[in-house]
Amino acid sequence: MSRRGREAFSSYHPLVNMLYFILVFTCGMFFLHPVCLLLSLSGGLAYSVYMDGKKSLRFALVYMLPLLVLTALLNPAFNHEGVTILLYLRDGNPLTLESILYGIAAAVMLIAIIFWFNCYSAIMTSDKFVYLFGRIIPALSLILSMALRFVPRFRVQISVIADAQRGLGRDPAHGNLWRRARQGMRLLSILVTWALENAVETADSMKSRGYGLPGRTAFSLYRLERRDGWALLFIVFCAAYILRGAAAGALRFVFFPALSGVNGDLYSLTLFALYALLCFMPFLLNLREERRWKSFASKT
Amino acid sequence: MQRGSARTKLIAAVVIAAALLAAWLWDGAAHRVPAPAVGQDQYLTDPVPAGRPRPVEPDAVAAPGAERRCSLAVRCDTLLANLELLEPAKQGLVPADGVILPPTETIFYEGESVFDLLRRETRQAGIHLEFTHVPLYNSAYIEGINNLYEFDAGELSGWMYSVNGWFPNYGSSRYRLQPGDTVEWVYTCDLGDDVGGGTAVGGT
Numbered sequence: 001m002s003r004r005g006r007e008a009f010s011s012y013h014p015l016v017n018m019l020y021f022i023l024v025f026t027c028g029m030f031f032l033h034p035v036c037l038l039l040s041l042s043g044g045l046a047y048s049v050y051m052d053g054k055k056s057l058r059f060a061l062v063y064m065l066p067l068l069v070l071t072a073l074l075n076p077a078f079n080h081e082g083v084t085i086l087l088y089l090r091d092g093n094p095l096t097l098e099s100i101l102y103g104i105a106a107a108v109m110l111i112a113i114i115f116w117f118n119c120y121s122a123i124m125t126s127d128k129f130v131y132l133f134g135r136i137i138p139a140l141s142l143i144l145s146m147a148l149r150f151v152p153r154f155r156v157q158i159s160v161i162a163d164a165q166r167g168l169g170r171d172p173a174h175g176n177l178w179r180r181a182r183q184g185m186r187l188l189s190i191l192v193t194w195a196l197e198n199a200v201e202t203a204d205s206m207k208s209r210g211y212g213l214p215g216r217t218a219f220s221l222y223r224l225e226r227r228d229g230w231a232l233l234f235i236v237f238c239a240a241y242i243l244r245g246a247a248a249g250a251l252r253f254v255f256f257p258a259l260s261g262v263n264g265d266l267y268s269l270t271l272f273a274l275y276a277l278l279c280f281m282p283f284l285l286n287l288r289e290e291r292r293w294k295s296f297a298s299k300t
Numbered sequence: 301m302q303r304g305s306a307r308t309k310l311i312a313a314v315v316i317a318a319a320l321l322a323a324w325l326w327d328g329a330a331h332r333v334p335a336p337a338v339g340q341d342q343y344l345t346d347p348v349p350a351g352r353p354r355p356v357e358p359d360a361v362a363a364p365g366a367e368r369r370c371s372l373a374v375r376c377d378t379l380l381a382n383l384e385l386l387e388p389a390k391q392g393l394v395p396a397d398g399v400i401l402p403p404t405e406t407i408f409y410e411g412e413s414v415f416d417l418l419r420r421e422t423r424q425a426g427i428h429l430e431f432t433h434v435p436l437y438n439s440a441y442i443e444g445i446n447n448l449y450e451f452d453a454g455e456l457s458g459w460m461y462s463v464n465g466w467f468p469n470y471g472s473s474r475y476r477l478q479p480g481d482t483v484e485w486v487y488t489c490d491l492g493d494d495v496g497g498g499t500a501v502g503g504t
Binding site for chain 1: 426429431444
């Protein structure tokens with residue numbers, strides 16, 4: 001079941017979406033504290049599963065779990081640092097607990113970022129991206145959004161071409177290998193011709209409408225509402241508080257030579273709590289929206 | 301206009317091709333295994349001073365022979381004066397007197413190398429040791445002992461060994477132990493100059 005269409009966080013202003021993801025990516029890629037890693041992973045996973053349902057969960061179990069195991073095994077094969085020697089490998093180097101745990105931590109970080117990127121691609125659609133960056137970097141943002149747009153368009157167009165060819169009696173799925181290969185090549189050739197022509201047309205059309213010229217205005221559906229203001233305030237506060245705490249070493253954690261880091265003091269606990277709130281922010285917004293919708297629906 | 305731009309393109313193409321060729325040659329030069337200089341052996345070892353044992357290739361040694369005695373010590377006292385160079389997490393690894401393994405009478409088997417001795421003794425004493433084999437020098441390279449690694453105290457720091465007070469100018473896998481040898485592994489913070497072994501790595 002996919003909830004992408006009626007997702008609450010995507011209805012916020014693009015600036016809120018973008019700043020949120022930038023903050024989550026930065027924190028997710030730099031905080032090595034196990035608590036932070038788990039929060040980042042569970043936040044990304046919860047949001048991803050909320051949006052894409054079973055598909056996302058299956059992806060996690062089929063691809064991400066083996067990745068976790070693989071890195072946990074691979075890191076200690078090349079890294080022998082750490083004070084807790086479990087046993088000795090065949091070449092004589094030690095296998096240490098710390099290197100295994102570091103491998104797991106690195107894998108968790110990678111997996112969390114993959115899930116966050118899945119959420120990012122669902123929320124930051126290309127129209128939002130162009131809205132944000134169209135003024136600052138018009139050429140690059142147009143190219144990016146066109147390139148990203150090409151993938152689904154190609155998929156649609158290739159089935160259109162295949163249908164038309166089938167109507168002509170040139171089914172690319174029938175006949176012997178040679179015939180199928182030739183039909184496939186013809187299909188590809190038509191597709192590439194169409195894509196090139198289409199790109200030129202798009203470029204011409206954008207140019208004739210004055211894309212990138214100074215003083216050009218653009219229509220957009222986005223307005224900074226009061227709730228966007230609150231969300232922005234929350235994100236900026238989180239960024240300031242958490243990044244300041246991280247700079248002050250309140251999220252410090254080292255794996256080598258022995259595991260050590262902050263774990264109990266009050267300041268760190270406030271940082272963890274705020275980071276948890278940040279990671280689960282879109283998820284909580286959705287829950288609130290759903291409850292509100294249900295209470296409205298039950299009143300009528 | 302048209303001709304001019306074609307010429308510009310041609311020039312650009314020639315420049316790019318030349319740059320690629322130069323990069324390729326440069327890369328090849330950087331990755332080539334250096335040829336031994338005059339007087340060096342095939343593993344780039346300079347002539348061993350008179351009266352000192354020559355290297356013995358580890359693969360040339362047959363099965364371990366009779367039991368013999370020697371002594372082994374591991375020290376890192378140069379770090380005591382350079383403690384601030386270590387990461388905070390690693391400062392606790394340096395013993396107060398800088399001695400990781402005090403001078404110990406141990407046994408070895410005829411034909412073994414200094415590296416074999418170190419590996420067995422650290423394992424027996426539960427001391428951490430990481431090494432890699434370097435084919436270029438046909439020897440093991442000690443990366444870290446007791447979680448104190450090369451470069452932990454600056455770019456000139458790492459582990460060196462001496463036998464009977466002399467720092468050999470070849471790898472520990474190629475030093476064949478003799479009965480009564482006194483082996484010492486020491487951590488240097490200044491490419492050997494602070495432990496008296498600067499000559500082993502090309503210093504004066």
